[in-house]
Every structure is written in structure tokens, then in C-alpha cells.
Amino acid sequence: MNLTKFGSKFTRPNGISQLMEDLGNAKNSKNPDIIMLGGGNPAVIPEVNEVFVNELQQLVSSAQVDKVIGLYDHPQGNEEFRVVLANKLNENYAWDIDENNISLSNGSQANFFVLFNLFAGEMPDGSHKKILFPLAPEYVGYADQGLSEDMFIAIKPDIEILDTENQSKQFKYVVNFAAVAEKLKSDHSIGAICVSRPTNPTGNVITDQELKQLDTLAQQYNIPLIVDNAYGHPFPGCIYTDATLTWHSNIILCMSLSKLGLAGLRTGIVIANKDIVQALGRINGSMILTPNSLGPTLLTRMIKDKELLKLCRNVVKPYYRDKSYTAIALFNEVFADMPVYLHKVEGAFFMWLWFKDAKISAETLYQRLKEKDVYIIPGHNFFIGIEDNWAHKHECIRINYATDESSLRKGLETIKLIMSES
Structure with missing residues (x-):
């Protein structure tokens, strides 16, 4: 070919x-x-799995599934789900968002393809922007998301050997903030910072203080901080150390339904400022018309009635x-x-x-x-x-x-x- x-x-x-x-x-x-x-x-x-199957059976018996499989949703994704999720996040974390701060997609992989290429690659003035990973290693699925070559820059971590009493031979990767700050200062091609929390592949959870430092650097250089929260709070909540879920208008928070056990339903979630969400919706309209409805519809009632978080x-x-x-x-x-x-x-x-x-x-x-x-x-x-x-x-x-x-x-x-x- x-x-x-x-x-x-x-x-x-x-x-x-x-x-x-x-x-x-x-x-x-x-x-x-x-x-x-x-x-x-x-x-x-x-x-x-039994809970999800029962919920699906309820959708079928109530004829709601007809709407799911027979009608297009909004390009930003199912509106009822986005309203319910925004309300629940506001309630739990004292945020101030609404449905227009949330965009859905057919899986997180699709979200990162769009986000990386929104903020990195060839710019209108002919320059090239890149995505900075402040802590390597990072998720393998990021590697080939760029439309242009050499889109990603990563900082080598500090490696700390841990002195543990009952769990021998453990170590932890730690962000080298001096190197991150120097890279941002010297390299003006950085278009966004991206970090996963918890991190796939290592299970690392950067601390609240480390996240705050990355957030401060992102704001200092007027670039977004993308946080991949696929395994984090509030769902599926697979974090075994202290960690606070944080969001404001310069953070792009990415979530997923996959790790709940719904990987086949391919539902990714982005929480961001309204300009970014509007852009994501327009790209959805161009590429896929509208995201898959089944995952959001399946969980809407469970989120509203506080069953999912429980x-x-x-x-x-x-x-x-x-x-x-x-x-x-x-x-x-x-x-x-x-x-x-x-x-x-x-x-x-x-x-x-x-x-x-x-x-x-x-x-x-x-x-x-x-x-x-x-x-x-x-x-x-x-x-x-x-x-x-x-x-x-x-x-x-x-x-x-x-x-x-x-x-x-x-x-x-x-x-x-x-x-x-x-």
C-alpha cells in the first residue's frame, strides 16, 4: 500500500x-x-458484575435501552449522565462545575489522542509543541498518540530504595522537580504536562504536594495539567494511600468506566474548562458523531442514588x-x-x-x-x-x-x- x-x-x-x-x-x-x-x-x-447485569436488566424491562441503542446523544455525550455526575462531584468535592464541564468519549484512549493533539504538534506559526511527562515510566498507550513525531518529552525519575521492615526490597519513583522546572524554563515547546495518578504501570500515586507543585508549574507557564485518573477517585477508587482528588479550570481530569469492570463499554470522561469541553464535543461530532450511550446510561441512576460510590x-x-x-x-x-x-x-x-x-x-x-x-x-x-x-x-x-x-x-x-x- x-x-x-x-x-x-x-x-x-x-x-x-x-x-x-x-x-x-x-x-x-x-x-x-x-x-x-x-x-x-x-x-x-x-x-x-451482578450489580451491573441487574441494572442492565432494569434498563431493558423499562424500555430505556431502546433510547440507548436507537438514538444519537449529544456530541459531548449523554446529557443526563453528565448532569448527574457534575452534581455528585460538586457535592463530594465542593467543585463548581456543570454538564458543560464534562465530555465523554469512546474510551480514554480516544480522549488522550484528541487532548495530546490539541495541545502538541504543529502550531499555526510553524512551531512544534510537545507533551511533558514529569515522571517516567508512564502508560504505554500514550506512546503513539501523536500525529507528529517526537511529541513527548519525559523526565527521568529519582529512584528511592525504601527501608521497610516487613516488605523488603521495595523502591519508589519520585518526581525530580529540579529537572522538570529546568525543562520548562529552557524548552518553550512544552504545550501541556501529563501525569497519571495512580500511575500505570507502577501503581505509583504522586502525593498531594507533588500534584500541587506540578499544578503551580503548569499555571506559571500557562499550559494545562492533564491528570489521568483512570484508576483513581471516586471510581473505581483503587488508591491505597492518602490522595485528594483535585480540579480547577487549568486541570484536565480524565476518568474512565473501564476499571469498574466495564472495559467493553468503552467510556472515557474528561472534566475540563468549558472551552476545552466544547472543543472535544466538536471533535466528537466530526469523528464519531456522538459517544457510546450504554455505559453512561447504565450508571446514571447508580451515581444519582449514591450506589456506585458505595x-x-x-x-x-x-x-x-x-x-x-x-x-x-x-x-x-x-x-x-x-x-x-x-x-x-x-x-x-x-x-x-x-x-x-x-x-x-x-x-x-x-x-x-x-x-x-x-x-x-x-x-x-x-x-x-x-x-x-x-x-x-x-x-x-x-x-x-x-x-x-x-x-x-x-x-x-x-x-x-x-x-x-x-
């Missing part, structure tokens, strides 16, 4: 397509012994928090005699392992694990905008621990076996 620059860029192999293709192949495999520790798919929590608080968060305790205990047991470090688990449902000074790369480990029907994600794909010669970049892997204990144990033991033989 004779493709355009757009076609060439978006059809070439990349980290996220490799991930999704591997997951698809594994899903369709007839091998019952496959260990799936890759991907970001949430667990199917029976109690939660479900997150009493079921979803405890489920993943307990999974994290199991994951940490297994890590300490399996890797007790190896120089392997675990990033402190503060949120989401990922283990981020650092094989310090390993003799094989994470990519090689990934390929050897696939041969044994164990799927993880090699870490170098997450260090977007970081030079390839940084050894640490090739010493890390991501594991999704939202699985059963026996599968996680088998996967970790297989990883240990391969690393011990290398």
Missing part, C-alpha cells in the same frame, strides 16, 4: 499494538494453562487492595534470594518489578516467558521520551496481579526460573 504519513505512523508495530495482539492471541488460545499477567484488563468481580468503597477497592497484599507476599516469598525490587504498590492493580543489573533484558525475558505461555509486559515500552541507552529502562517488567493467587504464583516462579538460568 502507498500510505500517507498518517497511515505509515499508525500502522507500524508499537508497544500498545504488540500488547493487544498478544492478549488477543492468548485469549483465543485453546491452552487452558496460559498465565495471563499482561494487559490492563480489570478483574470480573462477581458481586460487582460499591467502589465497599467492594471494588477492598478487592484490589487485598489482591495487592497477596501480590506483595508472593513477591517477598518467591524472590527472597534474588536482587529484584518491587515498586511500592500505592494504587491500581500492577506489580512493577526491577531486575537490577540483570544479564538479560526485559524484552528477552518477555519472549522466553511467551514460549512458556506466561504473558507479562516488558518495561521499556513505558519509558516514553527516555533515551534507549538508560539500562534501568530495560530491567523492568509490568505484571497485572488482578488474577487468582495460584496463577500469579506460577507466573512469578516461572519468571524466577528464567532469570536464575540467565
Whole structure:
């Protein structure tokens, strides 16, 4: 095919397509012994799933589903859902927003494609703007979202080895604010700052103070701060440390219904100032006419009647928090005699392992694990905008621990076996 620059860029192999293709192949495999520790798919929590199925049955019996599947919604997304969500956020966090501060999309991935290309890329004066990640590693799905090349700049983190009494060999990435401030001062091409909280892939949750510092820097340089809150408050609420949900007109807060267990409904949420939301709605109108209605309609009553937040608080968060305790205990047991470090688990449902000074790369480990029907994600794909010669970049892997204990144990033991033989 004779493709355009757009076609060439978006059809070439990349980290996220490799991930999704591997997951698809594994899903369709007839091998019952496959260990799936890759991907970001949430667990199917029976109690939660039952609630959603019952709600869907109510929609069908009341004929509301006819409106969902038979009518177009507003380009910014289902208006009733946006009104109810705005009211609930105002009630819970003392914000001052309405439905026109909220835009929906067919999944967070679509939101980030639009947001990154709104604030970075070729500008009308011929200059080029970029997105700054103040803390690497970051979500692999960001990497190929730019319409132009070299859209992303990232700052290497400070690495703190944690002195813990019962949870040995842990570390944490910390924002190097001196480097972030220097980059913003010296490089006038930065169009926006973006950080995820909790962070996919590491489960890192930047502190309220760190978020405030990033917010101050963004306002100082008159650029937006984009916060990816897909795993955070108020839903699904997978944060296991103190963290305050913050928003004002210079923050673009991105949320999702996927991690509630509704990944297939593809519903992303953006909370922003009204100019940005209007722009997102117009882009929706041009690209997809209107976002999917099913996810928002399914949850509107549950948000209005305070059932969803109760479900997150009493079921979803405890489920993943307990999974994290199991994951940490297994890590300490399996890797007790190896120089392997675990990033402190503060949120989401990922283990981020650092094989310090390993003799094989994470990519090689990934390929050897696939041969044994164990799927993880090699870490170098997450260090977007970081030079390839940084050894640490090739010493890390991501594991999704939202699985059963026996599968996680088998996967970790297989990883240990391969690393011990290398």
C-alpha cells in the first residue's frame, strides 16, 4: 500500500499494538494453562458484575435501552449522565462545575489522542509543541498518540530504595522537580504536562504536594495539567494511600468506566474548562458523531442514588487492595534470594518489578516467558521520551496481579526460573 504519513505512523508495530495482539492471541488460545499477567484488563468481580447485569436488566424491562441503542446523544455525550455526575462531584468535592464541564468519549484512549493533539504538534506559526511527562515510566498507550513525531518529552525519575521492615526490597519513583522546572524554563515547546495518578504501570500515586507543585508549574507557564485518573477517585477508587482528588479550570481530569469492570463499554470522561469541553464535543461530532450511550446510561441512576460510590468503597477497592497484599507476599516469598525490587504498590492493580543489573533484558525475558505461555509486559515500552541507552529502562517488567493467587504464583516462579538460568 502507498500510505500517507498518517497511515505509515499508525500502522507500524508499537508497544500498545504488540500488547493487544498478544492478549488477543492468548485469549483465543485453546491452552487452558496460559498465565495471563499482561494487559490492563480489570478483574470480573462477581458481586460487582451482578450489580451491573441487574441494572442492565432494569434498563431493558423499562424500555430505556431502546433510547440507548436507537438514538444519537449529544456530541459531548449523554446529557443526563453528565448532569448527574457534575452534581455528585460538586457535592463530594465542593467543585463548581456543570454538564458543560464534562465530555465523554469512546474510551480514554480516544480522549488522550484528541487532548495530546490539541495541545502538541504543529502550531499555526510553524512551531512544534510537545507533551511533558514529569515522571517516567508512564502508560504505554500514550506512546503513539501523536500525529507528529517526537511529541513527548519525559523526565527521568529519582529512584528511592525504601527501608521497610516487613516488605523488603521495595523502591519508589519520585518526581525530580529540579529537572522538570529546568525543562520548562529552557524548552518553550512544552504545550501541556501529563501525569497519571495512580500511575500505570507502577501503581505509583504522586502525593498531594507533588500534584500541587506540578499544578503551580503548569499555571506559571500557562499550559494545562492533564491528570489521568483512570484508576483513581471516586471510581473505581483503587488508591491505597492518602490522595485528594483535585480540579480547577487549568486541570484536565480524565476518568474512565473501564476499571469498574466495564472495559467493553468503552467510556472515557474528561472534566475540563468549558472551552476545552466544547472543543472535544466538536471533535466528537466530526469523528464519531456522538459517544457510546450504554455505559453512561447504565450508571446514571447508580451515581444519582449514591450506589456506585458505595460499591467502589465497599467492594471494588477492598478487592484490589487485598489482591495487592497477596501480590506483595508472593513477591517477598518467591524472590527472597534474588536482587529484584518491587515498586511500592500505592494504587491500581500492577506489580512493577526491577531486575537490577540483570544479564538479560526485559524484552528477552518477555519472549522466553511467551514460549512458556506466561504473558507479562516488558518495561521499556513505558519509558516514553527516555533515551534507549538508560539500562534501568530495560530491567523492568509490568505484571497485572488482578488474577487468582495460584496463577500469579506460577507466573512469578516461572519468571524466577528464567532469570536464575540467565
